[in-house]
Amino acid sequence: MAAEVSGAADIFEQVLAAARALGVSEVEAIVAGGDHALTRFSNNAIHQNVAEHTRQLSVRAASEGRTARATTNRLDRDAIRGVVEQAIAITRLAEPDADLLPLAEPAPYQQCDRVWEATAHATPGDRARAVAQAIHAVEAAGQVAAGIYSTGLSTFSILNSRGVSASYSETMARFSITAMAADSSGWAKASACHHGDLNPLALAQAAARKAEMSHTPRELPPGRYTAILEPAAVLDLAGQMFGDFSATAIRDGRSFLNDRIGKQLFGGNITIHDDVRHPLQSGAPFDGEGVPRQRLTLVDGGVVRDIAYCRQAAALAGAAPTGHGYPLPNEYGEAPANIVIAGGNSSVDQMIASTERGILVTRLWYIREVDPYQKIFTGMTRDGTFLVEGGAVTAGVRNFRFNQGLMEMLSNVEALSPAVRASGEEAFDMVVPAMKVRDFNFTEVTRF
């Protein structure tokens, strides 16, 4: 289905007319909206069940080296004129920036079709029936279920007075479930643009199996263990570093890639792309100024190659913009948003079978940066942490705290599974493999 945001062109005509009436010819508008619904359950019953309809118009004016943005969710003629007046008023009060570029020129981009009508129009009843089935599977295992099933449609258009007119729409569905037994728990989550690609019942059964397998958890001493990280754990931890693959972050001296571009930072088996058109990816094929997204080779055989450039960062560096800029004005410049970590030919089962002693990790939680240049992160394991001994899972274990440097971790990867679309809670969805990592640094253990 072609992605088209209805009404955006008409709204922009009003924006343009209002700006010209005030003597400003450089103006940009973002028209966004969506319908999102989420059915939430806990204690084996639906307990929060919500829906939201939103629209938004965000206007940026540029004049004499100055720029500023004003946003509203009222889209009547008076409100549109009002938000343009506000944008221009604060633009005229902003400080001039000699590096501010004129608005972007139009550039062709390849559309990504990611709208499924059935997902856009999924009903509360559709979600409730799937949730009821999932709850039943967990209940049948003598456990308690909690989770969410969401469906929705998002629309996004960016237009400017130089002729940029880029639109993107996307449907998205997410199902996540935690199964809780007396002293253990298990978790599973998936997301897809088409809700028919999700299998809530299978996810519920997987979570219940993990809860059952991790009963009576043993307490192990903290230390360095071989860790088998399932894709969600890889996503949530490795996903913390991609904001640093940014020309602006490097220029500001806050990226761990400062003075490290072109160096062997990770193992030779680590290759990472940013690829908005990957079949398992989602998101708009253009950036916050309407610049088409380019495919980047962020890491090639462990060596950092490409970084993202917004237009301004590219101009300052004498490089080409890559189409990863945030809407202006902003402090952060740009970042890759469609991460694909190349997989291998192993599987989680094979990783377990090849491990004499290690820890199998389902999910990580509350991950925060400890050191911005060593790129050390702390966090906890959660909802399915297991001891692997002699090539088999032998017990559940109490959850660990880790303090792990990402450069070290991605230099210690011994095996990778094929990459899948993974969904966690600490980073945006990515396409990543499971990884077997030696000497993962677990520093403390908690009480459950």
Added chain:
Amino acid sequence: MKDLALDALDAVARRGVTYADVRAIETRERDISTKNGKAGHVSSSESVGLGIRVLAFGCWGFAATDDLTRAGIDSAAALALEIARAGTAAKKDDIALVPESPYQDTWVSACAIDPFSIPVDQNLGVLLAVDQELRHCAGVSLAEASMHFERRRQVFASTLGSLIDQTRTVSGAGFSAHCYRDGEIQKRSYPNSFGGQFQLKGYELVEELRLLDHAPRIAEEAVALHSADQCPAGEFDLVLDSSQLALQIHESIGHPIELDRVLGSEANYAGMSFLTLDQLGRLTYGSPQVNVVCDARPAHGPGLGTFAFDDEGVPAQRTDIIRDGRFVGYMTSRETAAAVGEARSNGCMRADGWGRLPLIRMTNVSLEPGAQSRDEVFGADHAIYMETNRSWSIDDKRYNFQFGCEIAWEMRGGKRIRMLKNPSYSGISTEFWNACAAIAGPEHWTLWGVPNCGKGQPEQVMGTGHGASPARFHKIKVGSAYGG
């Protein structure tokens, strides 16, 4: 706004419900930032919409819209009811609410200087002066400063007959200096990290913070950290400044006392709590000098959790959470209060806007001031003093935590002996609070704002308040963040 809320309430109530409430909300925000001598972010935004919450068929339904036409409101009302009906597909028991009285009231938070009356160029002028001062210090590689202002008017109407009109003005400001050199990034912030201080005040907050006065010291400390010794690992007496202690309260007391997470509502996302119902009145949460309250009343101060009524129409209250070290109270709602034998909610339901359902959220969860002087708190024979949060993490039942701070000093007899970089400490929540040895008095107590507390699915970001004075803790594990 009142007509809007009442029209929406009528649209849903006439369809036949057990209970319904509507929140019509109008928000105005301004964000200004600077970076290395230039404007970073200059933006304003406004939003208006309403959320309709309905209890029908024994289930909750909620629909929100910014289509405020008659048709848009009717559509949202019908959808809220349809969602409630769908909930019966997976229902255990009918939702029941503890009683509450109806209220008709109007309340406006104190605001001496309307922040929206200050021109944007004046905001930028203040921030750029700070920026220039920071970059006067050789070695500062990145200077950032920001302000945030928000005014939210909310009209709450319910089928109980309540009609409550509240307007809250929030201001925030702060700055930071980064120094990248020799394979290391160090950072100092004032008055707090992650945006600074946030309170329920007008522009007077910015003036009270005296940003420019503090810029030289902060810049010098950011650079000096590169020459400082690494914070040692081991067990030490630990002194925390009040802003770090505020976050410690937030994570290891505030979240565990949310009764909805105790009962399992957040199990899939934010997690549950070690404070199971059997702990109430029994658990020794802290040492005898630890007293913690949850207090949304304006009398507590201009906190981000200060209001007159919560988002289900319950008046603001003060609740004892820890009294003389013993755990004595949860934060509750009309749905959960009965689970702990309470006949009434203590008023902690809050939503982050018209598009979201109210959840139990921290109001102002504060550690009461102690009886010790500042010299007594800092006067241990040997201690490490840590200031300003850099990282924070805690497990999903809120036992095991680890915090990092921007800067520390080794202290002997109350004197700073040497600066330490990359400090961190960790522990188990109850063990930490039971190790509390001294708390400074009310003259050192500050009500801090945490503007970015996440909870719920879809996620909501809420501002919470936490008052604290500097305090000392005995034999705390230090330095494990860089261990192993």
